[in-house]
Amino acid sequence: MAFKHLxxxxxxxxxxxxxxxxxxxxxxxxxxxxxxxxxxxxxxxxAFKGDPSLYNPEDLLLSSLVSCHMMSYLYxxxxxxxxxxxxxxxxxxxxxxxxxxxxxxxxVRLNPKVTIANSDKVEVAVALHKKANQLCFIANSCNFPxxxxxxxxxx
Numbered sequence: 001m002a003f004k005h006l007x008x009x010x011x012x013x014x015x016x017x018x019x020x021x022x023x024x025x026x027x028x029x030x031x032x033x034x035x036x037x038x039x040x041x042x043x044x045x046x047a048f049k050g051d052p053s054l055y056n057p058e059d060l061l062l063s064s065l066v067s068c069h070m071m072s073y074l075y076x077x078x079x080x081x082x083x084x085x086x087x088x089x090x091x092x093x094x095x096x097x098x099x100x101x102x103x104x105x106x107x108v109r110l111n112p113k114v115t116i117a118n119s120d121k122v123e124v125a126v127a128l129h130k131k132a133n134q135l136c137f138i139a140n141s142c143n144f145p146x147x148x149x150x151x152x153x154x155x
Contacts, residue, residue, distance in 0.1 A: 009034050029054060058105075062093045064138045065108055065146060073112065073132035082125050083117040085155055108146045119154045126152050 013030035028044035029051050044050025045058050066089050077084050089112045097103035116125050129148045133139050139146045 025049070058093065058095060061105070062091055062108065065093075065136070065142070066091045066110065068136045068138040069110055069112070069129075069132055069146075069148075072135040073114075073129060076128045076131045076135065077116075077125065080121075080124060080128060081118075082121050082128070084114060084125075085117055086115040088113050105142070105144045107144055108142070110146065110148050110150075112148065112150045114150065114152045115155055116152060117155065122152050122154060126150050 010033040011030055012033070013027075016027045016029075028049060030042055032040040032042050034040075041054050042060075043052075043054040043056055045056040046052035048056075050056055070087055070089065074084060074087070089110055091108060091110045093108045094106045095103055096106050110129075112129060114125060116122065118125075129150045133146060133148065136146075
């Protein structure tokens with residue numbers, strides 16, 4: 001039996017009177033509220049005339065994938081007796097924009113670097129990224145490939 005969970009977010013945007021902007025160009029900055037959490041200030045990416053100092057939807061989607069994969073990976077490592085000491089990831093996402101202004105992510109590349117305690121478990125630790133990807137809620141919701149270039153070291 002599948003369990004269902006409901007998540008809610010509220011977006012708020014207000015027109016900002018800016019003499020530099022004509023009615024053709026709206027500010028992209030807005031807020032996202034999630035109950036019981038700090039308000040996120042969000043804009044479009046700089047490439048789309050947004051405020052580069054704020055998070056943008058593309059940042060947040062990539063961040064969600066990185067975070068969800070890491071948590072899924074730590075889960076499968078605990079199931080397999082692997083002691084993870086450190087985890088980092090320098091992920092990249094490719095976004096293609098069409099001439100009509102539509103676009104989509106075409107691929108996300110995760111580059112997790114994991115440090116473990118067990119020298120005899122390096123091969124298993126690297127292989128578990130595939131299992132983590134199969135469990136990742138966010139990766140399972142995407143219509144583009146999420147690929148992994150994992151590395152593992154032992155301390």
